[in-house]
Amino acid sequence: MNWFVFAARNLLRNQRRSAVTILAAAFGFAAVNVFGGFTTYMFDNLRDGFIYAGGNGHLQIFRTGYKENATTDPGKYLVPGELYERLTHLPETDGRIRLVAGTMELTGQLDAGDRAGIFVAKAFQPSHRDVFFKESKTLGRGASFLDNGTALSDESPNEIGIANGVERILGLKIGADVALMARTVDGQINVVDATVRNTFASPSSELDEKLIVLPLRLAQDLVQTEGVGRIAVLLKHRRDIPAVEKSLQALLEAEGGGYEVKRWDEESEFYQLTKKMFNMIFGIVFLILIGIVSMSVMNTMSMAIIERTTEIGTLRALGLRRAGVIRLFAMEGMLIGAGGALAGMILSFIVWLFIKIQSPVWTPPTIGRKVPLEIGLVPEYLLMTTIFLIVLTFAAAVIPARRASGQGIVEALGHV
Amino acid sequence: MSLVHVRSAHKTYALGDTLIEALKGVDLTIAEGEFVAIWGPSGSGKSTLCHLIGIIDQPTSGCVEFDGVDVLALSDDARSDLRNRKIGFVFQNFNLVPVLSALENVQLPLQMQGVPDEESRTQALEMLTKVGLEDHADHWPKKLSGGQRQRVAIARALINRPSVIVADEPTANLDSENAQKIIDLMRSLNREFRTSFVFSTHDERLLASVDRKVHLLDGLITEDVKVPSK
Numbered sequence: 001m002n003w004f005v006f007a008a009r010n011l012l013r014n015q016r017r018s019a020v021t022i023l024a025a026a027f028g029f030a031a032v033n034v035f036g037g038f039t040t041y042m043f044d045n046l047r048d049g050f051i052y053a054g055g056n057g058h059l060q061i062f063r064t065g066y067k068e069n070a071t072t073d074p075g076k077y078l079v080p081g082e083l084y085e086r087l088t089h090l091p092e093t094d095g096r097i098r099l100v101a102g103t104m105e106l107t108g109q110l111d112a113g114d115r116a117g118i119f120v121a122k123a124f125q126p127s128h129r130d131v132f133f134k135e136s137k138t139l140g141r142g143a144s145f146l147d148n149g150t151a152l153s154d155e156s157p158n159e160i161g162i163a164n165g166v167e168r169i170l171g172l173k174i175g176a177d178v179a180l181m182a183r184t185v186d187g188q189i190n191v192v193d194a195t196v197r198n199t200f201a202s203p204s205s206e207l208d209e210k211l212i213v214l215p216l217r218l219a220q221d222l223v224q225t226e227g228v229g230r231i232a233v234l235l236k237h238r239r240d241i242p243a244v245e246k247s248l249q250a251l252l253e254a255e256g257g258g259y260e261v262k263r264w265d266e267e268s269e270f271y272q273l274t275k276k277m278f279n280m281i282f283g284i285v286f287l288i289l290i291g292i293v294s295m296s297v298m299n300t301m302s303m304a305i306i307e308r309t310t311e312i313g314t315l316r317a318l319g320l321r322r323a324g325v326i327r328l329f330a331m332e333g334m335l336i337g338a339g340g341a342l343a344g345m346i347l348s349f350i351v352w353l354f355i356k357i358q359s360p361v362w363t364p365p366t367i368g369r370k371v372p373l374e375i376g377l378v379p380e381y382l383l384m385t386t387i388f389l390i391v392l393t394f395a396a397a398v399i400p401a402r403r404a405s406g407q408g409i410v411e412a413l414g415h416v
Numbered sequence: 417m418s419l420v421h422v423r424s425a426h427k428t429y430a431l432g433d434t435l436i437e438a439l440k441g442v443d444l445t446i447a448e449g450e451f452v453a454i455w456g457p458s459g460s461g462k463s464t465l466c467h468l469i470g471i472i473d474q475p476t477s478g479c480v481e482f483d484g485v486d487v488l489a490l491s492d493d494a495r496s497d498l499r500n501r502k503i504g505f506v507f508q509n510f511n512l513v514p515v516l517s518a519l520e521n522v523q524l525p526l527q528m529q530g531v532p533d534e535e536s537r538t539q540a541l542e543m544l545t546k547v548g549l550e551d552h553a554d555h556w557p558k559k560l561s562g563g564q565r566q567r568v569a570i571a572r573a574l575i576n577r578p579s580v581i582v583a584d585e586p587t588a589n590l591d592s593e594n595a596q597k598i599i600d601l602m603r604s605l606n607r608e609f610r611t612s613f614v615f616s617t618h619d620e621r622l623l624a625s626v627d628r629k630v631h632l633l634d635g636l637i638t639e640d641v642k643v644p645s646k
Contacts, residue, residue: 012515314513316472318525320500321492322496324528
């Protein structure tokens, strides 16, 4: 028999009370891990949505001042076509880079014969877009996001995709011919013909009645340039972001400077704000659960100490030091913590399994379509919560145990 | 040779606004190997004196020396260690730990010292044999009779081969037959191990086998007589 067995047997004295306390700790553990697993999944999706679905890549290159002045003087702030062309060959020499893709954002008017409307367009090379979708790990795993029609292709440079709202207000069908009108880089008005090839769900309701996507070549023809607005750099591994960022900065510096290289997380304000908000909610939930679990353990330990006051007096009379009394109750607290962590892991697994089997779907922000809801069981969270729970229950037991160990032996022995 | 020396001990308790003077200047010396009964009516201060001898309480004034050391000068940890190694306790209500078997209860003081489990089990079993309970080693306290529980408590008190065992009303919860058996057991162990025994009682019938009778009344020793050995 050792102190550990002694502590375990003490917990079995009042099995119902111990079970309720362990369950409280288990629910707290499961709540933290399920919520933590959900936020991890959501952050992954938001990141994935920005990098892959949004076609923004891990790093973006643009001319200094592009973001502020692109609409008023687009020609001045485009990346020259010659530089873009050279950068597209980077994956051949740098194994960390998967793809270099030029994009362009423009606005103009979409003329559908008897109806017309303003458009906001994002242009990219269709084959590049396919690479982004296929690399996506969370968003439908490479599935296209189209609602109707087929994906754009490099072979059909005059075909475009329109958001469902554009389709609705302009009464457009797949195969409809339209005219796109916009200002060229020289400030002239230019028009190109195009055919609607697909419709898709816009990531935001504000853009639903305006958003179209078109091949980069068509956009360049429309604004009469060989340049691109931004260059999205897609990497093979996220861990290479800082190193590639430095390489690109050095490379662009050698080109005479005047360019910015930004990481995806610097550019995705939505991701940052959402992450901050959820981290704050997580913190509040965590604090509430700490309060519930620690109060529960302290209550259990306080009750046990009151019931066992005479026994504490006896142990002290037999020569157990104050620290020994504290150690005994701390062990009991830690056992509650360990039991709570174990039961919490099982509970988290059950929730995870339930969601896995039920496969619910949801529409995350910035993606604009339903995707499977998943909750990750994050090993780091499980480990950290286990350690934290054991430390917390240890501390919650020590507080009343310190008080108990300090009372007079005779007083304790005479306790009824 | 003197083992415990209580000098001019006063002990005052506060009961609400009232001060109760349990001991009013007691001087007492316990020698090695003595078998001493502290007797007197309820409220005479017997338990309080036992608590001072057992170093689980301190006098309001006066001092207690154990093996020539002033125990009031010791730290709480040092007093705990002294109790663990030199003093055994037997309580009126037996005070066995209910979640430990008879054997594990006897092991407890050794466990506090960090004695390896196997070694402490052997010693505890040996001690249970001395009190006639070797067949009850694995029994839980609630399965034992009052007399058996007190025997386990005596084995627990003796396991460290202490210099003195303090027993506060050890027979109060036993019938007269079992009470006498417990006193007889303590007496035989006292002779076998040369361990001093100090026990309190209000039952005069249990004084027949003692070396020395200390009579307490209203917090004062009114009689301290050695009984010639039979």
